[in-house]
Amino acid sequence: MKLKGWRELTPGAVILEAGNAVEFKTGSWRAFKPIWKQENCIQCLFCWLFCPDMAVKVKDGKRADFDYEYCKGCGICALECPGKKGKKAIVMVEEGN
Amino acid sequence: MSKVVAATGNEAVANALRQVDPDVCAAYPITPQTELMQRFASFVSDGQVKTETILVESEHSAMSACVGAAAAGGRVVTATSSQGLALMWEILFIASGLRLPIVMPVVNRALSAPINIHGDHSDAMGARDSGWIQLWSENAQEAYDNTIQAFRIAEHMDTRLPVMICLDGFIISHSIERIEYLDDDEVKNFVGEYRQLHPLLNIEHPVSYGPLILTDYYMEYRKAHDEVMTKVPGIVLDVAKDFEKISGRKYSLFDAYRLEDAEVALVILNSAAGTSKDVVDEFRNRGVKAGLLKPRLYRPFPYKEIGEALKHLKAVCVLDRADAFGGSYGPVFIDIAASLYSYKEKPILINKIYGLGGRDYFPEHAALVLNELIEIVKTGEVKTFKEYIGVRQ
Incomplete structure (x- = not known):
């Protein structure tokens, strides 16, 4: 992608297009990776609600798997996940293992 | 028709702010600016302006609230002195970097330590390279005139930059001088309606302020800021010409x-x-x-x-x-x-x-x-x- 020159920038670095975070992929920042365990998922969608990016996908109103291109491994989804009978539906594992 | 009065510098600048009737004012008291904002707060309490005042716990918060209100779409003012300006320092660069046309009288006072409340220029000189425009004022009349012109300079479509109006603490802020006030209507017509270019509160066109800009673009934004500063002298002269038409008073660079x-x-x-x-x-x-x-x-x-x-x-x-x-x-x-x-x-x-x-x-x-x-x-x-x-x- 050709980078813009200083004359082409919006004053004050204001972003004018809504929802353009889709162009900014944060997956490479990750040290820990969330793993979804469907068998423990109660479909509360807390993970979708709490995810600060757009790493949790929902299809036909149901939880779908992670989109790791937008997951920086913050772990909020795993923390908020109520799980089923004390068993988490999202667990964090170290990358590379 | 102008009106001749005897007033202090603080009183004159507060009166200019009353005549402009800004949308939002977030300020914190500090000597020798206190009288300025105390008088403006009275205008708010007495219903003479529609300004929303925000009580804050420090100047850091005052300038932060001004940044938020200006990004939201408001015409925003504050005022400070000395340690107050020093405490705002971090946010001064954010206000100018986001190109928010905040107007701020700075009643010049020495910096601590040793603590001193009297007039010198150490405060505003410390902020001279913060990306703000600075207008300096010899007397109360010029402080009043500069404050009114500051809105037109700050809000000019080619620039959109915050402005400080500097006046000497006590010597000007607290001395009573002969001052000519313009009519309220003349001032209102002169400054005109303010329209933010990209207001945060326009939910039809959502925008984001303050993104992270790293090595690939930071230098281009700084170059753009340097370039926009070069347009300011021309704007200051144009505004002065228009101001002379309503006041008869001539100003230059x-x-x-x-x-x-x-x-x-x-x-x-x-x-x-x-x-x-x-x-x-x-x-x-x-x-x-x-x-x-x-x-x-x-x-x-x-x-x-x-x-x-x-x-x-x-x-x-x-x-x-x-x-x-x-x-x-x-x-x-x-x-x-x-x-x-x-x-x-x-x-x-x-x-x-x-x-x-x-x-x-x-x-x-x-x-x-x-x-x-x-x-x-x-x-x-x-x-x-x-x-x-x-x-x-």
């Missing part, structure tokens, strides 16, 4: 007083320029070709125009009411020296530091300096390039 055929001159900011002009007159009466230059637009500094105005002189003394503890010269001296740097023929420059912490500046000080300049012209010798005056040895 700087005040060149008896400078055209002068051989020696003083460069001095704000209230002390008034004292110095009287002394220049006395010297003129004695046949000495003396003059004075008083910067009004100090940031961006009109280097080219000031260089042109001073280059023909034989000797110039720059008087600084703040020192820059860089082991070199006062801040105004450094700028004046830079403005003359490119000329082959230029005046000999000396620097005097005066009036720190509100120390009185008397006509005798100006006379002493002018006599020294005459001696320098005669002998071609400079004893000291930088010296404190009015200080006990």
Whole structure:
């Protein structure tokens, strides 16, 4: 992608297009990776609600798997996940293992 | 129709803010600015303005609230002095970087330590390179006039930059002077309706403020800011022309007083320029070709125009009411020296530091300096390039 020159920038670095975070992929920042365990998922969608990016996908109103291109491994989804009978539906594992 | 009143500098600036009737004001009291915002708060309480005032717990919060309100789409004001401006420092750069046209009177006061409440320029000089526009004011009339013009300069579509209006603490803020107020309607027409370019509160077109800009773009944004600063002098002159039509008062980038055929001159900011002009007159009466230059637009500094105005002189003394503890010269001296740097023929420059912490500046000080300049012209010798005056040895 050709980078813009200083004359082409919006004053004050204001972003004018809504929802353009889709162009900014944060997956490479990750040290820990969330793993979804469907068998423990109660479909509360807390993970979708709490995810600060757009790493949790929902299809036909149901939880779908992670989109790791937008997951920086913050772990909020795993923390908020109520799980089923004390068993988490999202667990964090170290990358590379 | 204008109205002639007797008022303090703070009162005059507060009245200018009343006439503009901004949308939002977030401020924190600090001497010697307190009276200014106390008077403006009275206008709010009495229903004379529709401004929403935000009570904050510090100047850091005051400027932060101003940034938020300005990004949201409001016409925003605040005011401060000294430590208050120092506490705002971090957010000053955010206001200018986001190109938010906040208007802020700065009632100049010395910085701690040692703690001191009186007038000097250390506070605003510390913020001179924060990306804000700075207008400096000799007296209460100019502070009032600059405040009104500041809105048009800040909100100009080609720039959108925050503006500080500097006036000397106590000497101007608390002294009663004769001031001509414009009519409320004239001021309202002059400043006009304000429309934010990209307001956060426009939910039809959502925008984001304050993104992370790293190595790939940061330098381009800084270059763009540098470039936009170069447009400011032209805008300041255009606004001054329009202001003259309603007020009859003429303003420029700087005040060149008896400078055209002068051989020696003083460069001095704000209230002390008034004292110095009287002394220049006395010297003129004695046949000495003396003059004075008083910067009004100090940031961006009109280097080219000031260089042109001073280059023909034989000797110039720059008087600084703040020192820059860089082991070199006062801040105004450094700028004046830079403005003359490119000329082959230029005046000999000396620097005097005066009036720190509100120390009185008397006509005798100006006379002493002018006599020294005459001696320098005669002998071609400079004893000291930088010296404190009015200080006990």
